[in-house]
Amino acid sequence: MKYWILDQQRPAGPFSAQELKGVAGFGRASLVRPERTLDPEDERWARAGELPQLALLLDEVERASAPPCLIQPEPTVRDLPVLGAILTRQEESEEALLALREELSAARGEVDLLRAEGAQQREEAARLERRLAETSARLDALAERAEAASAAAAGLAEARDRLEERAAVWEKETAACRTEIAGLKEESAALRTETAALRAERDALAGELAAAVAAQARLAESVAAEAARRDAAEAAAWRWGRARLSPRRLAGALVFAIAIAAGGLLYSILHHHAAPVPPPPPVPAPAPKPPPPVPVAAPSPPPAVKPPAKKPRPRPPTAAKLRQEKLKAQVEAEKRLRYTILLRTTGGVASSKKDAEKSLERMADKEPEKTPVPPEEPRP
Structure with a gap:
């Protein structure tokens, strides 16, 4: 065992028992303290003479420093080797106890560590149990959802089959409709072509009709001019018979005849597509009549001849x-x-x-x- 020694108010060491022999001034009054004690809290300094472990060491130091003496040693001094052996064994026992105490402290620390680990493992086990319960609940819910999903998948498969059947039917009907639409498009194109031809024919007929109307207007103007001229001539040359056939009546009959001729011409143009009929030659003016003898009494005018009524015939x-x-x-x-x-x-x-x-x-x-x-x- 080693000891600390207080030298000039300062700790020195630790020194073993053999090293203490060479320390100057070491004696029974020196303050020492064991390096390891059974009580870790005991840190008191003691005199070297109070420690039984240093009795043999102090005796050797004192005998070495004291002058030689021829006096026979006392019996107690002879028992010092035995006491030293006992003290050595006691010191060894104390060292063994100290070692055991250190091992016990280490074992206690390990036990505390194991206890902490056990508590932590118990907490971990509780947490794992909770997670296991949650996982089992989730697995149950997932199983229910899987059953519902399988049922829905079966329904979707049936719906898909029905949709595929309907799609096949729709494809057939669509193909038929496309074929029919193609035919209808061809018919529509033909109808458009025919309509364009009819419109062109209508435009041509409208042009012919406009030309005929213009010709009729010109003819009416010429007829009116001729009637005016004729009225003027007749008024100057022919005075007799104004009550029976006046120039105005003659001009009206002439205009009516010209209108009938123009209508026939227009009808033949529109319905028979024939060549336009040339206008009739102008009616020659009647020759001037000789002045009749002045009668005593004016003869009564003959009755006006009415044209025979024509029955309307059905028009095509x-x-x-x-x-x-x-x-x-x-x-x-x-x-x-x-x-x-x-x-x-x-x-x-x-x-x-x-x-x-x-x-x-x-x-x-x-x-x-x-x-x-x-x-x-x-x-x-």
Whole structure:
């Protein structure tokens, strides 16, 4: 065992028992303290003579420093080796006890550490149990959701099969509708071509009609001028018979005849597409009559001859009316065709039918703008 020694109010060491022999001034009055004691809190300094472990060491130090003596040692001094052996064993026992105490302290620390680890493991186990309970609850919920998902998947599979069947049917119907629409487009193109031809023919007829009307106007002007000239000539040269045949009546009859001729010409142009008939030659002016003898009494005028009444005969339908009826039939056919297409594309739903009817009504309202009807020919 080693000891601390207080040298000039300062601790020195630690020194073993053999090293203490060489320390100057070491004696029974020196203050020492063991390096390790049974009581860790005991830090008191004691005199070296009070410690039984240093008795042999102090005896050797004193015998070495004291002068030689021829006196026989006392019996107590002879027992000092035995006492030293006992003290050595006691010191060894104390060292063993100290070592055991250190091991016990280390074991106690390990036990405390193990206890802390055990508490931590118990907390971890409790947490894992809670997580296990939560996981089991979630697994149960997931199992229920998996069952619901499997049922929904079965329903979706059935719905997919039905949709595939309906898709196949729709594809067939769509192919048929596309074929029919292609045919309808061809028919529509043909109808457009025919309509364009009819419009061109109508424009040509309208031009001919305008030319005929202009010719008629010019003819009426010439007739009016001729009638005025004739009235002037007759007023100057022919005074007799004014009551029976006046120049005004003659001019009216001439204008009526010219109007009938112009109407016949226009009818032949519009219905028979014949070459235009040249206007009739102007009526020569009647030769001046010799002045009649002045009668005693003016003879009574003969009764006016009335023209025989003509029965109206049925007129055949004009080309304009025939074209108008043909255009109306084409418009009705297009309406029926569009209505059929709308019904097939909408699937025959009630609301879709109503929408189709409304769209057809709008188309019918706009149809006259697309296919204008040619104006009727004026009757002669």
